[in-house]
Amino acid sequence: MIKQISPLRQRMLDDMAFRNMSPATQKCYAYAVACFARYHRTPPDKLGIEHVRDYRLHLLSRGLKARSINPIVGALRFFYGTTLSNKALADQIGYARPEDTLPAVLTRDQVLALIKAEPDLMMRTIFITIYAAGLRISEVIRLSTRDINSERMVIHVRQAKGHKDRYVMLSEQHLAILRRYWKRRQPQGDLLFPGPLLNRPITSRSVQRAFRQAADDAGLEQAISPHTLRHSFATHLLEQGVDVRVIQVLLGHSNINSTARYARVAINTIRKIQSPLEPLVMELAEPD
Numbered sequence: 001m002i003k004q005i006s007p008l009r010q011r012m013l014d015d016m017a018f019r020n021m022s023p024a025t026q027k028c029y030a031y032a033v034a035c036f037a038r039y040h041r042t043p044p045d046k047l048g049i050e051h052v053r054d055y056r057l058h059l060l061s062r063g064l065k066a067r068s069i070n071p072i073v074g075a076l077r078f079f080y081g082t083t084l085s086n087k088a089l090a091d092q093i094g095y096a097r098p099e100d101t102l103p104a105v106l107t108r109d110q111v112l113a114l115i116k117a118e119p120d121l122m123m124r125t126i127f128i129t130i131y132a133a134g135l136r137i138s139e140v141i142r143l144s145t146r147d148i149n150s151e152r153m154v155i156h157v158r159q160a161k162g163h164k165d166r167y168v169m170l171s172e173q174h175l176a177i178l179r180r181y182w183k184r185r186q187p188q189g190d191l192l193f194p195g196p197l198l199n200r201p202i203t204s205r206s207v208q209r210a211f212r213q214a215a216d217d218a219g220l221e222q223a224i225s226p227h228t229l230r231h232s233f234a235t236h237l238l239e240q241g242v243d244v245r246v247i248q249v250l251l252g253h254s255n256i257n258s259t260a261r262y263a264r265v266a267i268n269t270i271r272k273i274q275s276p277l278e279p280l281v282m283e284l285a286e287p288d
Contacts, residue, residue, distance in 0.1 A: 008045055012083040020163060024138065032075035045084055049092050052076060066096035103231040104224050105265045111232055117218040123210040125181040126193055130226055133168040134233035134250050136161065137226045141201040144190040150175055166252050239268040
């Protein structure tokens with residue numbers, strides 16, 4: 001039996017579609033509002049700012065951090081401000097201040113160990129592609145054969161976050177790996193990494209599960225995910241001396257500040273900086 005969608009939920013879905021929001025964002029926002037209503041056991045259009053406050057306290061009590069709460073806040077602001085046309089209420093729902101944490105980054109040896117620990121050819125090639133080109137997991141699973149341009153040696157990333165296209169580099173070694181994978185697996189259709197369903201890519205969850213197992217097998221105990229390979233890509237480029245503005249373009253960042261934070265974890269670059277103490281000639285008496 002097909003579950004009926006309420007008119008209110010359908011209106012919110014239509015509002016998001018009108019604004020060309022990504023399917024992932026639409027799913028996230030609709031789910032967030034549904035959970036909010038389920039918590040209060042009341043339709044969301046009957047709830048107000050005090051109910052939002054109570055729900056946020058509930059989320060905090062569960063240990064959720066700002067990075068998890070803010071997408072929910074975005075969903076509620078959209079629901080009240082756009083779907084219900086109640087901008088005054090939406091403006092009262094403020095975002096949480098995000099934690100200023102450093103991204104997890106692997107060393108080159110750890111990246112190699114992770115790749116070698118993955119026994120499946122498709123998954124191993126996906127990991128390599130994320131690291132070699134700095135792709136998001138949603139971008140790599142949607143790659144098709146037409147996106148791999150061996151003449152210009154670039155990969156065309158289509159309609160990524162923010163509905164933006166971009167090009168990233170395609171190295172000789174990466175191209176050879178992709179060709180070897182294609183020859184051995186010979187996937188049907190245009191998708192580079194198809195899933196079990198016809199004309200559908202492999203799921204992000206499948207990649208995440210395989211990554212976690214490979215990380216465990218490689219002895220990488222820190223909290224990492226496939227996105228860590230993207231962090232490592234950016235950090236290693238910065239350590240190689242690539243201009244941060246070029247890295248910004250490769251990553252598809254709209255704001256340079258999102259890219260500049262990798263300077264805080266580029267350990268090899270930091271180590272090369274001379275301390276202002278070094279030029280000083282100091283003769284210090286031995287302590288008593």
